[in-house]
Amino acid sequence: MKKVHNFNAGPSILPAIAVENTAKAILDFNGTGMSVLSVSHRSKEFQAVMDETVALFKELLGVPEGYQVLFLGGGASLQFCMVPYNLMNKKAAYVESGVWAKKAIKEAKGFGEVSVISSSSDKNFNYYPAIENIPADADYLHITTNNTIYGTEIFTDPDSPIPLVADMSSDIFSRPVDVSKYALIYGGAQKNLGPSGATFVIVKEDMLGKVERYIPTMLDYRTHIKEGSMFNTPPCLPIFTILETLKWIKSLGGIAKVQEMNQAKAKLLYDAIDNSRIFVGTVEKNSRSLMNICFVMKEEYKHLEEEFMNVAKAAGMVGIKGHRSVGGFRASTYNALPMESVQALVDCMKEFENSKA
């Protein structure tokens, strides 16, 4: 297989062992003589996969009693409406930290009053907005812990006097999380956990059943809790791969260990950016994401961006083009990205810079 360094923002790199075991299971699922693509989701073999995935997810993340872990379809984007559908009576508070937060806000407005308590839109979302002045009469506060497009992240689990909801699509399992501080956490699997097609939801059960409105069956969390994420056919293959990814995290020593690796990778790249004459980071230092590292070329070198992109591509770098709303470059350094790939990118940047001296 061609050797590349996969910095894609999502779907993104997965642990090689998880991909390999998925490939094997596509051919023969646990010795059943059938592909994992072709077994019934009601079979005892698949039920075992679902049970183990939920159990390992809870174990590794430290999900307390009273919370349920669900695997659903629809992506994080469906959660933008499912959250207010299930949790908002009249009013909810949102932190506007980027494009995904804006999309969540747009959906919530269809269900009641939305109070945007803070925003970093004044500086093209290059910092994490303050979380303060949380309205006591709102049903919940919604945050996006990692802003995949702009490369900002909040590293703490904020204190909130009202139930806290978080979109953790792009930093779940990258750092330890105090789940007990949240009423609900959701995200698409395709950044740090598995292939696209599965959405994880961690929900505190006693948060549900408090809204007046009718909730369509498929959009009611209680339906999926009652049926163990099997009300309808779940995304079986993505769930299988999620389990393999979780096993990999466990084999490394758990989330704290993964966090250390992520910190080391990010430090290597941020240091290279900060020590560069031609590259510059786009994010305020205390908000810098460990998962999506955004940088551009300094104003006087802007004309070299395209040339560097070509050089980097030739050196095997994939997915480093910045999102169109930021420009420049974005290297996503998710859990499964090896240090070796970050080193290769850093070497490539240094070599390019030296060639322009």
Ligand SMILES: *Cc1c(COP(=O)(O)O)cnc(C)c1O
């Ligand atoms: C990718 C992403 C989404 C969108 O996820 P889908 O599963 O494609 O709907 C939402 N929020 C964040 C923070 C993301 O990174």
